[in-house]
Amino acid sequence: MAAIGEQVRVAGLALAGVTVLAAEEPEAVRDAWRDVRGGAGLVILTPAAADALGPAVLDRIPPLTAVLPR
Numbered sequence: 001m002a003a004i005g006e007q008v009r010v011a012g013l014a015l016a017g018v019t020v021l022a023a024e025e026p027e028a029v030r031d032a033w034r035d036v037r038g039g040a041g042l043v044i045l046t047p048a049a050a051d052a053l054g055p056a057v058l059d060r061i062p063p064l065t066a067v068l069p070r
Contacts, residue, residue, distance in 0.1 A: 002036040004029055005046025009068060013044065026052035037063055044068065 003010040007022035014020045019040070021032035029052040036043060042064045050058060050067045058065050 001042045002040040003044040004032045005049040009046045023049060029053060042066065
């Protein structure tokens with residue numbers, strides 16, 4: 001399980017054992033996505049990270065994705 005997005009929004013998930021990939025800018029989000037998409041069964045995204053990836057990427061399974069509420 002991994003989380004991608006702004007540090008302030010995803011940092012707490014590390015306490016639950018989630019691999020946190022802080023990514024503030026769209027390019028960093030896309031790089032993080034490439035790093036985890038094959039190795040994580042679930043990727044949690046912040047709304048900004050989901051916007052950076054776009055719906056075409058998020059509709060592909062695996063991995064399963066979940067977007068945090070705004």
